[in-house]
Amino acid sequence: MGVLGKEIRMNRLMNQESGKLLAVAVDQAMARGIFEELMPIDRKLSEIVEGGPDAITMHKGIADTCFRKHAGKAGLILKASTFSPWQPNYDTWVTEVDEAVRLGADAISMGCIVGGDDQPEQLRNLGIISGQASQNGLPTIAHIYPRGNQIPEDEKGDWRHVAYAVRAGAELGIDIVKTKYTGDPDSFHKVVSSTPGKVVVAGGDIGNNVEDYFQMVYDVVEAGGAGITFGRIVWNNQNPTAIVKAFKNIIHENGTVNETIELYNELINQPANL
């Protein structure tokens, strides 16, 4: 039998009706550099929470200073590592499990890049954090991507490498693995089938239009994915509340892409009720 604390937190994290996860990540400023849209973090967080995500991923300082007023409205996923604009393929520890527990986190997350020279150390870190988190009843989430320097550029989207990444996370006892979408439901189904763990996807850079993202999320769920942890596509949107509600319609309410486009068009010009 598992640890009760972990089961309670997992049930808080995953939507009880759909069994899926809609998380939003606001941890990018330290990892990727300055984004003007993410600088007013207090207001952004309020707009995101207003949309009703299951959880928000952030670093400890932002949690401590900005998350208090949202406690109980959305789950907290504490990010325990970061890469940087100058070391984009190396995630280093920035906190540990005891601090996540003190901050009231529902889960702890760590990044890990596979397929590169630093893979051994990053997998070791993932194995350590999953063991420590388990002992403390805390679920773990890995942000794990096959983008290391040993993988040729044109192979980084290959489903086999993505499957390797998610399987490595599951082998190390990670509860939820977040990775990149492989671009089509068939290959993503193979990824999901390669692991006993839950697989969610990141959003990536803004570039596609929102309709493409609705289709992507629909396909992820159809292929057996457990949901999303999206960052830029949510907080770069002119109305983060509206886009979170739209993604909810697909992930938790089985909405079609067309229904979701209609809903989004209704919501996009409504100001958030902050």
Ligand SMILES: O=C[C@H](O)COP(=O)(O)O
């Ligand atoms: O922690 C952040 C995740 O990678 C999701 O962010 P993204 O959707 O901007 O890629």
